[in-house]
Amino acid sequence: MGEISELLGRGRLLAPMAGVGDPVFRGICASFGADLTYTEMVSAKGLAYGSGRTEGLLASGEGERRVAVQLFGREPEVLAEQARRLESRHRGRIGLIDVNMGCPARKVAGKGEGAALMREPALAGRILRAVVESVSLPVTVKFRKGYELGEDSAVEFARMAESCGVAAVTVHGRTARQLYHGQSDREVVSRVVQAVAVPVIASGDVFTCEDIREYRERHGARAVMVARGARGNPWIFSDAFSDAGPTTEERVRVAHEHTVGLARLAPHRLAGMRRHIAWYFKGTPHAGAIRRAVCDCACLQDYEALLEQILAWR
């Protein structure tokens, strides 16, 4: 319990986000104060097949002290084996192994992985037990309020997970069928907190420091994951920026650091900067023009020229 508590720190975590949480972005969030940053979900089977692309998702960001690696899959032995391999290969760099049982995407849940496991709690339990037994790192699980609209199985699922030896549970207060629509149900978090003894991490509609505070103080969450609220906004992890928000210079500085870092560490992902830059300047006076201009950026020099131009526009 001591180990997980130390990892969760002050309780501000960067959520796992496929297509968003590249290693450079994670490092930036860590440097602003995120206590723990999660990798994009990684297919255990992809790792087993030795896919370089899958391995690339695990690269560490600069400034990232410890990374939480999120795995998905439905074969207990494959997940256990890959967790064990990760632990021995990246000793000291990985803080915990999280198992995804909340992803509703068709290419994941449609294959019985991710959120589909909420409909197969017996198999979900075998997976968690197998992973817990295979590593000495803390193992956690992330799931949803339920699968079908109106379904509320989170408490039962959390109890099952706890009985398998997980060190913490993360609950997102939407059902899988809701995807990311509608409001996330915060009361589910309170009920899970009351039902289990392990720390509970809350996810769902975290866009401000106030949201973080509310989950912790009103609902009893030990930690809170920031997901969409962190896109273009790593400042959410910092006390210094909670009120005023960053200046244009500060936005440009961070967007530049992100772009240069990605060009060096993962050049094949540079096109992802188009979305990140649009997010960094969302809500600013030139947001529309920036969104259009960034579509024409292809190489590092293009991005740098645009960022220079943004400074000149003010």
Ligand SMILES: Cc1cc2nc3c(=O)[nH]c(=O)nc-3n(C[C@H](O)[C@H](O)[C@H](O)COP(=O)(O)O)c2cc1C
């Ligand atoms: C683009 C995107 C990618 C995501 N990828 C993952 C993922 O790989 N693993 C995971 O557990 N959750 C993933 N999520 C879910 C988030 O971690 C989080 O639980 C969800 O967005 C609810 O939080 P929010 O309402 O504050 O955005 C993703 C969400 C988004 C928007």
